[in-house]
Amino acid sequence: MTKVFLRKKIANRIANGHPWIYGNEIEKISGEVTGGDIVDVFFADGKFAGSGYINQKSQIAVRLLTRKKEEINEAFFYKSISDAWQYRKKIGYIENCRLVFGEADELPALIIDKFNDFFVIQTLSLGIDRWKPAIVKALQGIFNPKGIYERNDVPVRELEGLEQQKGFLSAPFDTNIIINENGLQFYVDIENGQKTGYFLDQCDNRRAIKNIVKDAEVLGAFTYTGTFEIHAAHYGAKQVLGLDISANAVEQANKNAKLNGLENICKFEAVNAFDALKNFTKEERKYDVVMLDPPAFTKSREHIDKAVSGYKEINLRGMKLLRNGGFLVTSSCTNLVSPDLFLHTIEAAAKDAKKKLRQVIFRAQASDHPIVWGLENTNYLKFLIVEVTDR
Numbered sequence: 001m002t003k004v005f006l007r008k009k010i011a012n013r014i015a016n017g018h019p020w021i022y023g024n025e026i027e028k029i030s031g032e033v034t035g036g037d038i039v040d041v042f043f044a045d046g047k048f049a050g051s052g053y054i055n056q057k058s059q060i061a062v063r064l065l066t067r068k069k070e071e072i073n074e075a076f077f078y079k080s081i082s083d084a085w086q087y088r089k090k091i092g093y094i095e096n097c098r099l100v101f102g103e104a105d106e107l108p109a110l111i112i113d114k115f116n117d118f119f120v121i122q123t124l125s126l127g128i129d130r131w132k133p134a135i136v137k138a139l140q141g142i143f144n145p146k147g148i149y150e151r152n153d154v155p156v157r158e159l160e161g162l163e164q165q166k167g168f169l170s171a172p173f174d175t176n177i178i179i180n181e182n183g184l185q186f187y188v189d190i191e192n193g194q195k196t197g198y199f200l201d202q203c204d205n206r207r208a209i210k211n212i213v214k215d216a217e218v219l220g221a222f223t224y225t226g227t228f229e230i231h232a233a234h235y236g237a238k239q240v241l242g243l244d245i246s247a248n249a250v251e252q253a254n255k256n257a258k259l260n261g262l263e264n265i266c267k268f269e270a271v272n273a274f275d276a277l278k279n280f281t282k283e284e285r286k287y288d289v290v291m292l293d294p295p296a297f298t299k300s301r302e303h304i305d306k307a308v309s310g311y312k313e314i315n316l317r318g319m320k321l322l323r324n325g326g327f328l329v330t331s332s333c334t335n336l337v338s339p340d341l342f343l344h345t346i347e348a349a350a351k352d353a354k355k356k357l358r359q360v361i362f363r364a365q366a367s368d369h370p371i372v373w374g375l376e377n378t379n380y381l382k383f384l385i386v387e388v389t390d391r
């Protein structure tokens with residue numbers, strides 16, 4: 001087994017349980033190194049740090065899979081995935097859930113979403129990609145699923161020297177499925193939907209709008225397949241308009257509204273939300289609830305400013321479109337913008353819009369995407385509801 005020895009003067013991060021080892025934290029490597037191999041890692045004093053997979057082409061040279069002296073083999077993946085499933089069941093996420101959330105389940109760079117009997121996986125690094133057959137075998141053994149699909153059409157794989165690809169990892173099946181959520185039904189396009197096909201991370205937050213949308217006129221921007229908007233209609237909104245730049249998303253949203261018999265209440269338009277929010281303000285339109293769930297706006301730390309100004313702009317416009325005492329429901333899904341920075345941005349928007357805010361809810365993603373303390377990037381979603389009044 002190849003051994004990796006760490007430098008003496010490195011941050012406590014690894015000793016404190018963080019699974020990533022950067023190239024500049026390695027003193028020396030004894031034995032042969034082939035990208036993706038399992039290696040044993042030792043601290044400078046010779047103490048065992050754990051085992052993980054190596055890829056010197058990646059900025060993160062080693063990602064640890066275990067801190068114990070144990071073999072990484074098929075049985076290891078079977079047990080890890082079983083443990084992840086036990087945890088989801090224990091905290092009440094059964095029918096649909098993020099079954100494996102990478103580092104948060106000690107399976108770095110592995111994502112598995114469970115849509116009832118169907119599973120969508122992403123292996124986002126070379127080291128985990130190698131274990132795809134073992135992962136598929138474990139899913140088959142634990143769940144006897146109706147289908148498994150790979151959504152590895154993700155650019156980050158290229159940083160690992162991997163190709164982007166997607167396809168069946170089981171016998172082919174109809175990839176347009178229907179899932180249940182909060183008493184509603186939604187189509188999920190496993191093959192061509194965004195990411196793994198559906199954003200499970202907002203499942204609980206969609207339920208959080210229940211009381212404030214009653215009898216309301218609701219505007220939702222960045223609607224994707226209309227999930228928040230259809231929830232709003234289901235919870236008693238009078239009228240709901242959802243906006244998304246993607247015509248395909250709008251088509252799906254319309255199908256979803258119809259599937260739930262809410263097509264008379266929910267309307268969707270394929271437009272750029274930045275333009276639409278601006279135009280609606282000019283037209284002096286007013287809503288009781290405005291919901292915003294934009295994409296990340298940035299993928300890199302250097303462009304956080306751009307993301308922040310994007311958040312500020314849409315939230316400011318959203319606030320201006322509200323009737324006095326209306327509610328803003330707003331999200332941010334990138335870990336690059338911290339919860340603090342997000343709140344400050346909303347505060348700055350309120351100041352410019354001359355509005356006073358009263359907080360109803362501030363929280364993160366659903367708990368099937370666990371936040372592990374010390375692993376900053378597991379804390380990524382911000383979800384805020386505020387009452388907005390004139391100042």
Ligand code: SAH
Nearest residue numbers: 199222223224244245246272273293294295
């Ligand atoms: N609320 C959705 C997820 C939204 S994902 C859910 O809960 O499932 C973000 C969406 O924003 C994507 O569907 C994307 O097409 C859309 N989008 C990105 N830029 C946009 C823009 N400028 N205007 C409108 N929609 C945009």
